[in-house]
Amino acid sequence: MILLSFEENVNVISRFDNEQFKVEILEHKKLNGTDDVSLGDTLYFAQKSGITLKQVRITMKNSSLTTETGALQFMKGQLEMESKLGGVGGLAKKMLTSALTDETITRPVYKGSGEIHLEPSFGHFIILKLNNEEVVVDQGIFYCCDSKLDVSVIRQKNLVTGLIGGEGLFQTKVSGTGFLVVKVPVPEIEIKKEVLNGETLQVDGSFALLRKGKVEFTIQKSSKSLIGSFTSGEGLLQTFKGTGEVWLAPTLPAYNDIYLEDTDQDADDSPGKLSWIRRLLDIFS
Incomplete structure (x- = not known):
């Protein structure tokens, strides 16, 4: 089959509609290469391993969209972009927050009617529909949302939780009613959504992506004494307690191990190039 157009070369793998928005997650069926033939091996093994x-495409009708800074690729229609800094005091506060959180000073807001394409990625996008709910996401996971949602930065309750917990001192909180698109490092099928009903969930590692509802995040020792925690081999555990949902990516540490093994090899050692792709192909074939 010969593909003749952009639309023929994409699948809509996820979609959300209401009166003001049509949000689509597009999957490009095939990358046919550029004028750089050296990319051929990479494209071949990437496609073989799935x-x-x-890419996220959003069609807007008299509505307002908030995105992560730098997410826009192109837009068409009666649309305008604005960034609200809130005056000198607001600017100073945002600059301080940005310096402390490694977040950008402000996120752009697009208003009007038209179509927006956001930057494509080999990562994975998920659409969440919030109904008077609250979601806290790890750094780098927020991608875009209905501007009716409130997007803010929250600080971990203590220094140990932020630095040792692997989640950072600050995270992004999104609350209200509307849609939210998150960018996650693994496919949704590899995300385990743990529902908590006043229970406690403890995680050894940094592979919790987000939490919904009234869930408190702390760091706790895996045994009664700090020495016991380290000698047990488990150390400190990310602890989630309350009522809500926690998204875990149990396969993420394995991907990180593959990446680290590959980067440890000499960059000029040609047999080691693409080893992570070949290894994934072996695993999933």
Whole structure:
């Protein structure tokens, strides 16, 4: 089959509609290469292992969209972009927050009617529909949302939780009613959504992506004494307690191990190039 157009070369793998928005997650069926033939091996093994390029397309009708800074690729229609700094005091506060959180000073807001394409990625996008709810996401996971949602930065309750917990001192909180698109490092099928009903969930590692509802995040020792925690081999555990939902990516540490093994090899050692792709192909074939 010969593909003749952009639309023929994409699948809509996820979609959300209401009166003001049509949100689509596009999957490019095939990348046919550029004028750089050296990319051929990479594209071949990526496609064989099921790695595809994805993109968020949003059609707006008299509405307002908030995105992560730098997410826009192109837009068409009666649309305008604005960034509210809130005056000198607001600017100073945002600059201080940005310096402390490694977050950008402000996120752009697009208003009007038209179509927006956001930057494509080999990562994975998920659409969440919030109904008077609250979601806290790890750094780098927020991608875009209905501007009716409130997007803010929250600080971990203590220094130990932020630095040792692996989640950072600050995270992004999104609350209200509307849609939210998150960018996650693994496919949704590899995300385990743990529902908590006044229970406690403890995680050894940094692979919790987000939490919904009234869930408190702390760091706790895996045994009664700090020495016991380290000698047990488990150390300190990310602890989630309350009522809500926690998204875990149990396969993420394995991907990180593959990446670290590959980067440890000499960059000029040609047999080691693409080893992570080949290894994934072996695993999933």
